[in-house]
Amino acid sequence: MKQRILAILLLSIYHLTASGQKKPDEINFVRQGVQRMIFEENQSIPLARLEPANIIGISAMHPAQHRLKNRSDITIDKNRLVLTSKEKSETAIWFGGFNPFATYTIDLDALSGEGEIGFEFAGNGEQVLMTVNVKDNVLNDVQFKTSLAAAKSIMVKQQEPVNIRGKIILQMLGSGLVLYHHSTGLPKVIGQVDFDMNMDLRAKDRIHTFQSNLFVRLTNGQAIINRADMALTTGMGLADIRPITCENGDPYLDQGRLWYTMSIRGRALPHHIQGVFSMNPTVFDVKLEGIILFDRNDGLLRNEVASHIFYDRRTATWRGITTGFSAYANPGKEKKQLLAVESKRDPRFGFSVMNAAPFGVVGDIEDPHILYDQAAKKWRILTCVNQDGYKAVVLESDHWNKGYNQVAGPVKHNSTGTSITKINGRYYCFSGSSEREIFIYTYPDLKEAGTLKMDLPPWDSTANTRVWPNVVQMPEGYPFRFVSLMMDRYNYPGMKGPNWTYGAIYLYHGY
Known part of the structure; x- marks a missing residue:
């Protein structure tokens, strides 16, 4: 009997070890559902x-x-x-x-x-x-x-x-x-x-x-x-989906729900709104919780998007990085750049405003993801820089809101929706692309580490494929270990002129 119990324990340890060593490109993501929210009355x-x-x-x-x-x-x-x-x-x-x-x-x-x-x-x-x-x-x-x-x-x-x-x-x-x-x-x-x-x-x-x-x-x-x-409201399309995290990149699980920022689509680049949504990861009940505006202390409330918001537990402060797309409302007068944002008040609910300030990362740069690497004692941002097409780079600093220098990249592949995720205790970088693939890179040096496996990706033969991966590893006890919420890039019909009005949202479970 003792030998049998010992064998079971050894077999369990083996399976746990094998599971812990699984790499991101070995996970199979299976689509669970899809929906396009169009002025959803029950979400207003x-x-x-x-x-x-x-x-x-x-x-x-x-x-x-x-x-x-x-x-x-x-x-x-x-x-x-x-x-x-x-x-x-x-x-x-x-x-x-x-x-x-x-x-x-x-x-x-x-x-x-x-x-x-x-x-x-x-x-x-x-x-x-x-x-x-x-x-x-x-x-x-x-x-x-x-x-x-x-x-x-x-x-x-x-x-x-x-x-x-x-x-x-x-x-x-x-x-x-x-x-x-x-x-x-x-x-x-x-x-x-x-x-x-x-x-x-x-x-x-x-x-x-x-x-x-x-x-x-x-x-x-x-x-x-x-x-x-x-x-x-939800508007007529959602995009730029990113989990809200803690300062070290762990997903912010609250009330049994994952929390996301998404761009509520309007029309062209300066017209989108930063929405906050939540979802019980075991089902597909995405819910609009509020919107966030950004105050640069210039008399305006700005609708920046493609944000990464995190809760810094060490200072009990909500912080993040957003992309200054509102600059396109005043072409020639304002510069597109990343902005550091902060709020003592929880910005997830209702109508919220976060203080925002430039921190020297100016140019055609977008889709930032920030975290504090405890082992390296450094703040790091994975983002996309337009260098003959958007390419992923890693920026590093001793401070969350100043003094960043590029330490890795650019990668050779087109990049969008860049994010950093901890898989089985190790950080990896993810990126959508124009190449009909979601690329995986090592952290922080951005070496290629494969592509994401999906049974039904959020595109077809006619669709743009520059999506946001958003892979999240769930704690023990969930019926699956990984969840990903992505969008497609189908624009809303009937708009005139510049049109960034995608998309539907797609739920995947990873096994």
Whole structure:
């Protein structure tokens, strides 16, 4: 009996040792699920709402301003807000504060006659007006106007007439916007514009003082509105997926969930928003938890993305590195660079702001992953530098937020979504690429160590393959030892001009 127990123990030790020696290129990743989040209502984080069914005392809850001599009649009928006017009228109905990174939605039952409906953002004598021009429920135009400029059409032409009944979705993106209409199928892009930076809506004084109004202009017509909402949303695509970690690179497991930063996609490079999501790694329940903005102490809140956020347990501080894509909102005036970010407050939930500062890593550099290497007593960043295409490099410093020098790389392969992961007690570097492979490198010297095995990668023969690997090793007790959450690079249809609006998210378990 003793010999049998000893044999079992020796066999268990052998298997544990063999398992511990498994290399990343020997792990088999099997796809578990895929989903594309498109303005998911059950994921929205509410900021404000105008809900006619629950209004008692509309003059106090949602006061109206009548801008012309003729005043529209405002009533609530069958749980709908009804505005009626036989002559030209302009009405602004208050329903919330202002957030230039939120999604605004009007659920429109009908607009008969001639008129416009949309949103007004106003304060301190300034105004921004975003409306759709409608005649008997058919879309004629999309108009954008500010205090500094006359109204202009920003309509994206449609192949067929658009019956405007349904949802009008305004995705505010800091330095621009996209307007959608949704009745059935995918929401359709019907308008888009970049803002005049002479009236920067990211300015903190405007965020603090502007109000959001439901705006209706009628010319012998009637508008019937089911509700209006202002919320933080998933947008129509997610990308740049990276686990939130501890300072040494270990995944930050909290409440039984992994935590991720993802870029909530907008349109072009300066229009994305840094989202925070969580997921129980044993299932596929990805959940929007909040968004993070970044304050460089210049009066603006910036929507940087492709961040790596970590919790520094030694100082009880949330820190990280982000990529300064907001520089593209002011081309020629600002430089793209990496930024060091920090917050004492937990930034994972709701609407959060982290302090941000340059630290000397300037240029076409992106996708940073930072960790503190306890053995080397060094801070190290794995990132991508555009040197005849993006290539992975390792930077090193004695300090988390200054004094970095390049110590490895560039690698020869195209690189994207660079990350450092501990596999069976040893750090490895991972990178997506344009070569239909996810490359594995040794740490910290970036020697090639194989490629990732996947049964169904997040691309096909027609798709761009520069994805983010995000391999995480789970503690003992999970039904699998590795999990990876990746995205594809299929852009959202209907955008005009530069378009970085991918993608769907893919879950893999590694065995």
